[in-house]
Amino acid sequence: MTLEPRDDLLSADVHFLGDLLGEVIIDLEGRDLFEVEERIRALSKARRAGDIAAASELAWTIATHPLPVLKALVKSFTVYFQLINLAEDMERVRVLRRRERDAAPQPIDESLEEAIARLAESADVGQARALLERLSIRLVLTAHPTEAKRREILDKLRTIEAALIQLSTADLLPREHDRLVAHVRAAIVGLWQTRVSRPEKPSVIDEVNHGLYFLTQTLLSVATEVQRDLEAVSRRLLDVEGREPLRVLGFGTWIGGDRDGHPEVTPRTTINAIEMARRAAVDYYQQRLDELSNQLTQSTEETPVGTQLERSLAADAENNPLLANQLKGSYPEEPYRQKLGFIGRRLRQNEYTNRADLVAELLQLRRSLEASRAAAVACDDLDRLVRQVDTFGLTLATMEIRQDASAHETAVAEILEGAERTAGYAGLSETERRELLVSALDGPIPRPSLSLSAGAEDTWMTFRAIAEARQRFGPDSVDTYIISHCGSASDVLGVQVLARMAGIEGQIDIVPLFESSADLDAASDILGVLFACGPYRRHLALRGNCQQVMVGYSDTGKEVGYLAANWNLYRTQGVLVETCRKAGVALELFHGRGGTTARGGGPANRAILAQPPGTIDGRLKITEQGEVIAERYSNPQIAYRHLSQVINAVITASVQKPSPPPDGWVEAMTVAASASGQSYRALTTGTSRFMEYFRQATPLQEISLLAIGSRPASRPSSEGLEGLRAISWVFAWMQSRANIPGWYGLGSGLSAAAAATGLDQLKEMYAHWPFFRSTIENAEMALSKTDVEIARLYSGLVEDRELAGEMFSRIEGEYRRTVEMILAINDHRTLLEGSPRLRLSIERRNPYVDPLNYLQVELLRRVRALPEDSAERQEILPVIFQTINGIAAGLKNTG
Numbered sequence: 001m002t003l004e005p006r007d008d009l010l011s012a013d014v015h016f017l018g019d020l021l022g023e024v025i026i027d028l029e030g031r032d033l034f035e036v037e038e039r040i041r042a043l044s045k046a047r048r049a050g051d052i053a054a055a056s057e058l059a060w061t062i063a064t065h066p067l068p069v070l071k072a073l074v075k076s077f078t079v080y081f082q083l084i085n086l087a088e089d090m091e092r093v094r095v096l097r098r099r100e101r102d103a104a105p106q107p108i109d110e111s112l113e114e115a116i117a118r119l120a121e122s123a124d125v126g127q128a129r130a131l132l133e134r135l136s137i138r139l140v141l142t143a144h145p146t147e148a149k150r151r152e153i154l155d156k157l158r159t160i161e162a163a164l165i166q167l168s169t170a171d172l173l174p175r176e177h178d179r180l181v182a183h184v185r186a187a188i189v190g191l192w193q194t195r196v197s198r199p200e201k202p203s204v205i206d207e208v209n210h211g212l213y214f215l216t217q218t219l220l221s222v223a224t225e226v227q228r229d230l231e232a233v234s235r236r237l238l239d240v241e242g243r244e245p246l247r248v249l250g251f252g253t254w255i256g257g258d259r260d261g262h263p264e265v266t267p268r269t270t271i272n273a274i275e276m277a278r279r280a281a282v283d284y285y286q287q288r289l290d291e292l293s294n295q296l297t298q299s300t301e302e303t304p305v306g307t308q309l310e311r312s313l314a315a316d317a318e319n320n321p322l323l324a325n326q327l328k329g330s331y332p333e334e335p336y337r338q339k340l341g342f343i344g345r346r347l348r349q350n351e352y353t354n355r356a357d358l359v360a361e362l363l364q365l366r367r368s369l370e371a372s373r374a375a376a377v378a379c380d381d382l383d384r385l386v387r388q389v390d391t392f393g394l395t396l397a398t399m400e401i402r403q404d405a406s407a408h409e410t411a412v413a414e415i416l417e418g419a420e421r422t423a424g425y426a427g428l429s430e431t432e433r434r435e436l437l438v439s440a441l442d443g444p445i446p447r448p449s450l451s452l453s454a455g456a457e458d459t460w461m462t463f464r465a466i467a468e469a470r471q472r473f474g475p476d477s478v479d480t481y482i483i484s485h486c487g488s489a490s491d492v493l494g495v496q497v498l499a500r501m502a503g504i505e506g507q508i509d510i511v512p513l514f515e516s517s518a519d520l521d522a523a524s525d526i527l528g529v530l531f532a533c534g535p536y537r538r539h540l541a542l543r544g545n546c547q548q549v550m551v552g553y554s555d556t557g558k559e560v561g562y563l564a565a566n567w568n569l570y571r572t573q574g575v576l577v578e579t580c581r582k583a584g585v586a587l588e589l590f591h592g593r594g595g596t597t598a599r600g601g602g603p604a605n606r607a608i609l610a611q612p613p614g615t616i617d618g619r620l621k622i623t624e625q626g627e628v629i630a631e632r633y634s635n636p637q638i639a640y641r642h643l644s645q646v647i648n649a650v651i652t653a654s655v656q657k658p659s660p661p662p663d664g665w666v667e668a669m670t671v672a673a674s675a676s677g678q679s680y681r682a683l684t685t686g687t688s689r690f691m692e693y694f695r696q697a698t699p700l701q702e703i704s705l706l707a708i709g710s711r712p713a714s715r716p717s718s719e720g721l722e723g724l725r726a727i728s729w730v731f732a733w734m735q736s737r738a739n740i741p742g743w744y745g746l747g748s749g750l751s752a753a754a755a756a757t758g759l760d761q762l763k764e765m766y767a768h769w770p771f772f773r774s775t776i777e778n779a780e781m782a783l784s785k786t787d788v789e790i791a792r793l794y795s796g797l798v799e800d801r802e803l804a805g806e807m808f809s810r811i812e813g814e815y816r817r818t819v820e821m822i823l824a825i826n827d828h829r830t831l832l833e834g835s836p837r838l839r840l841s842i843e844r845r846n847p848y849v850d851p852l853n854y855l856q857v858e859l860l861r862r863v864r865a866l867p868e869d870s871a872e873r874q875e876i877l878p879v880i881f882q883t884i885n886g887i888a889a890g891l892k893n894t895g
Contacts (some may be wrong), residue, residue, distance in 0.1 A: 041851065047830065085889060324342075409426075488526060654659050
C-alpha cells in the first residue's frame, strides 16, 4: 500500500488509513465481518442521501446480528474515527503552515504578529509595553467524567502521526517507506486490540497523570516557544527589550484539588497530586540540565568566566565541599558544567521553594556566557529552560482548590459553636453571620474542637493541606480557593476565617463561583458587601487589591437554557466590572467553560472577543475541560496555534475596548432570553415526567457506569435534574444526537425578539455585535451535530409511547424553529454555510457516526430488557461503553 501525493492530502490520508484499517479488520476478524461493516456503511450513506428504505434496512441488519458481531462493528467505526480525527488534525496543520507561508511577510489572522501589529497601531509605545507587562493568561486544566480518551490510545495515535509525517517526505527509499507503512499498520492493530474504555473507573491519581502527560509532552515545549516568539515580535515591532523573560502564559489545575461533590479528593490526595507534579517537573528539568551539561563545555583555559558565577561556585563549594570535589573531578576547568551539577542536586533535593530562585541561577549562567561572547549558546537551550521554569514553576501547574459553600458552612458552624462563639450558626440571619465572622477575623483566632464531624474535619484539613503544600513546595504550588454555589458574602468570609485559622490568610485568592441564575443576579450585591467589610479589604490588599470572580456556564445553562444563560452571564459580567471600578478593586474574571457550546465551549478566540466591554484588560483565566485538553494539546502545532489565538484575542480585546451595546439591542436580547428561558423550562422543569423521558431516551444510565472519570455523574445530595452534573446532562443528549442543551429555546427566543423589535434588528446585531454573533454561530455548530431522525430512534426506547410522542414533538418543533430563525438572521440557505471546512468535516463523519447510533440504540434495547443481575447484561454493557466512546470521537464532543 502506498501513500501517494495528491492535491487533496486529507483525502489521501483518510483513504490510506481507512484501507489499512480494512486490512486489519480482515486479518483479525475475517472478511465476513468486513463485508457486514461495508454493507452498514453503504446503507448509512444511502440513508443520508434520502433513501427511506435504507434506514429500515440499516436497523434490521444490525438487529439480526449477534453480540460478537455488533462488538466488532462498534470497534470498526470507533477506530476509524480515531484515525480520521488524526488525519484532520494533520490537515489543519498543513493548512495553517500553507496559510502562513503564502501570507508572508504579512501576518496571518489571529497570530501573535497580527496582535502586536494591532497593538503598535492602537497605542503608543509606552502603553503597548505596559499592556505586555501586565498581560496574564492562565489556562486551568480540569478532569471531568466525560473525558473519554485513554492515554494508551493517545500514545498509539502519536506513533501513527509521526509515521505519517515521515511518509509525506519525498526523499524516502522504498525500504524506508515500507517500514513506515508497516509501523502504521502495527499501531492500528494495537488500537484494535486495546480497550477503548477503562476496565474500571480511573482514580484521581490516574487523572493527575493524564494532565501531567499533556503538560510534559506538549505544553512545556509549545508554551515556551509561543512566548519566545511573542518576545521576538515585540522586539521587532515595539522595540521592547528585556533581559528577563516575558511571562504571559500560566497554567493551573483542578485535578486533585476539585473536591466539590467528589469524595475521592481528600486533603492527602491533594498533597499527593502536588508531589507528583513536583516530581514530573524535577525529572523534566533534570533532563534539560543534563542536555545543557553536554553543551556548556566551555573551559576556563579557553574563555574567562563571569565574576558572579565564580563567586556562586565558591559559595556552592563552601556549602557542599564533597559535591564540589566530585564535580571538579568530573568536569575540571568547566565551571558551567560544575554549576549545572549544583543546580541539579538542589533541584532533586527540593531545596528550591520558588521558581524565582532557580531562574536566578540559570540567568547567572546566561549572563556569564554573554560576557564571554557565547550569546548564541545562551539564546538556545539555556534560554528555553529559563522560560520553561519561569512559566511552569516547580509544580508545572498551580493547584487550585474547589469546594461547595455548604461544606464551609458546616465546618465554620461546628468550629465557632465549639469555640462558644455562637450557639447555633445555622439559625443566624445573613447579617448576624457576617458580624460573627468579622469578629472571628478581627479577634482571637478560633480553634477547632476535637469532635468535628467527618465532613467538617475534611474541610478543615484541606486548609491545613494548603498550608503544608505552600511550605513544602512554595507559594506557587497552591494559590486559589474557589467556592462553588456561592450565594452570600458569609460564604466568602467563612473561607477567610478558615484560611486565617490555617495561617494562610491573604496568601491565596478566595474566589466566589457564581453559577445559578439567582447567584449571578446576586453577585454584584455580594461583592459590594465584601468590599465594605474591613477584614476582607485587608485580605484584598494582601492580594494586590484584585478580586477574582468565577462565572460558571454549565449549571446556569442546565437551569435556564442556552440563550438565557449566555445573556445572564453577559449582563452579570458587565455589572461586576462597574461594581469593582466603583470600589477601586481590580477584577479578574475566571471563565468556567466546558467543551460543548452548551457549557460555554466553542472557539476560544471568538468567545474572548465576545466578552462585555471592560471585562478583559490584559487578564484572562479560563478552564480547559474534558476532551478539549486532548483536542487542543495533543498536536504541538495545533497547541501553538490555539495559544497564539488566545493571546491574540486577549490583546485585541484589551486594545479595542468596544462600546456597550445600544439600548435597542439590549431590549431585543432581553426579550429573546426571557422567551427562550420560558420555552426551555416548560420542557424541562415544567413537564412532570421529563426526567423519565430523558433517562430512557438517552444513555444517561449507562454513562454513569462508564469508567471514564473518577467523579460521580450526579451530586450526592440532590436528585433529579438539579442534582445531575451539567457535564453528564450534556453528554447524554449529545450521544442521542438531540443535543438540546446547545440550542433548545433559542428558536422561541429569537422568534419573540423578531416579533417585538423586528428581524432586521437581529440581522444588525448579528453583523455588528460579537457577543450575539458568537452566540448564534455556536448554536449553529450545535445544531449541525443534531440529527432529529437519529434522536427519534432514541425516543423509540421510551416505554410510554404517548410520553415519547409528546416530548419528541416538542423537541422536533423547536429544532425546526431554531434552524429557521438562524438561517433568517444570517441569510444562509443551510447550516454552516459560512464555515465550509467544518461543514465538510461533519458531512464526512455522519455516515460513520450514524451506524454507531443505530448500534447503540439496538444494544440499549437489548440490555434494558434484561434483569440487572443477568450475565448477558454484563456482556452487553462494555459494548455500549464502546459506542459511547465511538460517538464522542465521531462528534468530537463529550460534555
